[in-house]
Amino acid sequence: MSPEGMRVHRALAQAGVASRRAAELLVAEGRVTVNGEVAHVGQVVQSTDRLTVDGNPVNPEPIHTYMLNKPMGMVSTAYDPEGRPTVLDPMPNDVRLYPVGRLDIDTTGLLLITNDGDLAHQLMHPSSKVPKTYEAMVAGRVSAAGVRQLRDGVELEDGMTQPALVEILDRQAPGCTWLSIEITEGRNRQVRRMCDVIDHPVRKLARTRYGGLGLGKLRRGEFRSLASTEITKLEQIAGVTR
Ligand code: URA
Numbered sequence: 595m596s597p598e599g600m601r602v603h604r605a606l607a608q609a610g611v612a613s614r615r616a617a618e619l620l621v622a623e624g625r626v627t628v629n630g631e632v633a634h635v636g637q638v639v640q641s642t643d644r645l646t647v648d649g650n651p652v653n654p655e656p657i658h659t660y661m662l663n664k665p666m667g668m669v670s671t672a673y674d675p676e677g678r679p680t681v682l683d684p685m686p687n688d689v690r691l692y693p694v695g696r697l698d699i700d701t702t703g704l705l706l707i708t709n710d711g712d713l714a715h716q717l718m719h720p721s722s723k724v725p726k727t728y729e730a731m732v733a734g735r736v737s738a739a740g741v742r743q744l745r746d747g748v749e750l751e752d753g754m755t756q757p758a759l760v761e762i763l764d765r766q767a768p769g770c771t772w773l774s775i776e777i778t779e780g781r782n783r784q785v786r787r788m789c790d791v792i793d794h795p796v797r798k799l800a801r802t803r804y805g806g807l808g809l810g811k812l813r814r815g816e817f818r819s820l821a822s823t824e825i826t827k828l829e830q831i832a833g834v835t836r
Contacts, residue, residue, distance in 0.1 A: 599640045602626060602633045606645065608689060609652050620647055655689055659708040659825055662817040663809055670696035670705065681705055684817060694718060695780050703728075703801035704809050706828075707817070713825075716832035717805065723778040724831055727803035728785050729763065732794035736762065736771040740792045744775065748791040752781060755788055770797060805831045 600608075606617035606626065618635060620626050626633040627646045639645065645652040664670070668679045670693045681693050685707055694706040694714045708714050717724050744760045759776035771794065775785055786796045802809060805828050812818055820828075828834075 599638045602628060602637045602639050602645070603635070605639050605655070606647065606652060608655050609645075610656060611647055611652055655709065657708070657710045658686070658689055658691065659706060659710055659713065659820045659828075660685060660691070660817045661807065661809070661812060661820055661824075662705045662707055663812045663814050664697055664702055664705045665815045666700055666702055669699050681707065684815065697801060698783060698786070698799070701799045701801065702814060704804045704807070705801070706804060706820075713828060713832060713834055716834045717828065718780060719832075720779065722832045724780075724805045725776050725778050725803070726780065726801060726805075727759075727774060727776040729800050729802055730773045730775055730785055730789060730796050731767075731770050731798040732773060732789050732796050733770055734794050735765055736773065736792070736794050740794060741773075743792050744773075744788055748788050750781070750784075750787050750791065755779065755781075755784065758788075774802075776803075 603614050603617035603621055606612060606620065607614040611617055612620060621633050621635050621637070624632050625648050628637060628639055628643050630644070641654050662681055662684065664681055668681050668683070670681050672680060672682055672692055674680050678699070682691060685691055689709045691707050691709050692714065694708060694717050697703065697705055706717070716722055741760050741762060745758055747754045747757055756777070756779055761774045762771060763774050764772040775788070777784060785799060789796045807820075807824055807827065
């Protein structure tokens with residue numbers, strides 16, 4: 595639910611109680627209460643308000659968690675003052691969603707999008723150390739010493755990076771190296787900055803895994819709901835208890 599709240603019949607519809615029209619009727623018939631008081635048509639409610647229909651509690655807005663395979667050129671914010679496409683553009687707009695962390699405009703790949711504040715908060719919290727795997731095409735031929743540096747940690751302006759899992763995927767392509775890099779931090783532009791330090795700037799970057807989940811067959815620009823087993827996995831990794 596948005597911080598400004600929403601009309602009670604819409605909140606009921608969103609919770610799956612009835613269609614908006616039928617929910618409005620329930621309100622008009624005096625069958626709905628908000629915090630113990632009979633609701634009136636058009637009343638605005640907040641996500642913290644307790645709603646009942648015929649005395650039965652209504653669970654608040656249902657939780658939605660999606661995986662998006664982000665294409666290039668989208669910003670990872672809900673709104674962009676410059677009017678560029680955002681990662682929320684392809685998503686359903688019946689609930690207020692937000693991205694879990696961000697990918698740069700030129701980074702593609704796995705981005706979680708949810709209205710589950712607890713899960714998002716915990717996943718993004720540095721103490722959760724959620725693993726994120728990237729495939730990076732970097733300029734030049736990366737040596738074993740370069741790989742070791744990335745693995746051990748490099749000095750960025752905001753401090754040393756934590757140890758990372760780094761593998762060379764392909765060194766055959768002319769003028770570049772493909773690397774797999776798994777980090778457990780989520781600093782701004784971290785992978786690009788790490789590769790800059792070893793003088794192999796990133797030319798292409800895609801996130802392939804997040805918190806143990808992979809993209810599978812999800813194509814660029816597509817999204818899907820997470821299965822309950824996937825949500826459980828994320829909750830375990832992030833230490834969310836309900
Ligand atoms: N690291 C980066 O440099 N960019 C991203 O988008 C994600 C991680």
